[in-house]
Amino acid sequence: MTQATPSPLLHLSRHHLGHGAEVVLRDLDVHLEHGERVALLGASGAGKSTLLEALRSALHEQGTPAAWCPQRQGLVPQLSVYHNIFMGRLDQQSSLTNLLNLLRPRPAHWQAVAVVCEPLGIAGLMERSVEALSGGQRQRVAIARALYQGHDLFLGDEPVASVDPHQASQLIHWIHSRHATSVVALHQKELALTHFTRVIGLGKDENGNGKVLLDANTDDLKPQDLDCLYPAASSEPLDVD
Ligand SMILES: Nc1ncnc2c1ncn2[C@@H]1O[C@H](COP(=O)(O)OP(=O)(O)OP(=O)(O)O)[C@@H](O)[C@H]1O
Numbered sequence: 001m002t003q004a005t006p007s008p009l010l011h012l013s014r015h016h017l018g019h020g021a022e023v024v025l026r027d028l029d030v031h032l033e034h035g036e037r038v039a040l041l042g043a044s045g046a047g048k049s050t051l052l053e054a055l056r057s058a059l060h061e062q063g064t065p066a067a068w069c070p071q072r073q074g075l076v077p078q079l080s081v082y083h084n085i086f087m088g089r090l091d092q093q094s095s096l097t098n099l100l101n102l103l104r105p106r107p108a109h110w111q112a113v114a115v116v117c118e119p120l121g122i123a124g125l126m127e128r129s130v131e132a133l134s135g136g137q138r139q140r141v142a143i144a145r146a147l148y149q150g151h152d153l154f155l156g157d158e159p160v161a162s163v164d165p166h167q168a169s170q171l172i173h174w175i176h177s178r179h180a181t182s183v184v185a186l187h188q189k190e191l192a193l194t195h196f197t198r199v200i201g202l203g204k205d206e207n208g209n210g211k212v213l214l215d216a217n218t219d220d221l222k223p224q225d226l227d228c229l230y231p232a233a234s235s236e237p238l239d240v241d
Contacts, residue, residue, distance in 0.1 A: 039192035042202030077131035
């Protein structure tokens, strides 16, 4: 089989990545190619969101647009599903168009949002305010808003955390059908191996430093290869009152 010629998308190289004085990831050196589907794995707090933010910022600096589906979704609860999704493209239209559309949606815009909502099963909810939706429905709205941005590259921070495994698989499939390249933080190892071409695994090395512990094609990985990213539960006591 002939291999597609690699087409570089981004090279992120940082000695340290973190927040203020806290170093989250050391010696970071990540290359991304167009067409890759990258799953970011790692225990809670390993630095998936931190890495995604750094990737977003580096892509922004080099002028590469990316659809973004954040972990906290960033939806406006009081506004309708339609308006929340429409906001994904606010920067692509004039302020006047945006204002008029807020007051009275234009049929063409309504239709364009409906096209994105239909396969996600939320077209019937477009008039409902987001505060009246379930967690899984909100997650679909956040995905729809990212899809509506119409970019080739999708960045998602746990975009399928609030839905059941079957729906998660369908949503990832749908995201991939609309984006040539993706980088997605996940907690579902199985999804990473079945829906992505590459896994970047974050965790702590033997000195307790946060690092990329694993960076491999999913074809070369077995489920047990990912166990090193999740320290035994017994060594991570839960802080329960
Ligand atoms: N804005 C922030 N300011 C200071 N520290 C932060 C900030 N955001 C995250 N951190 C810290 O950075 C570390 C990595 O957090 P991050 O959110 O990147 O992990 P994660 O792998 O995405 O976790 P989760 O799976 O729970 O979402 C954690 O110790 C966290 O407390």
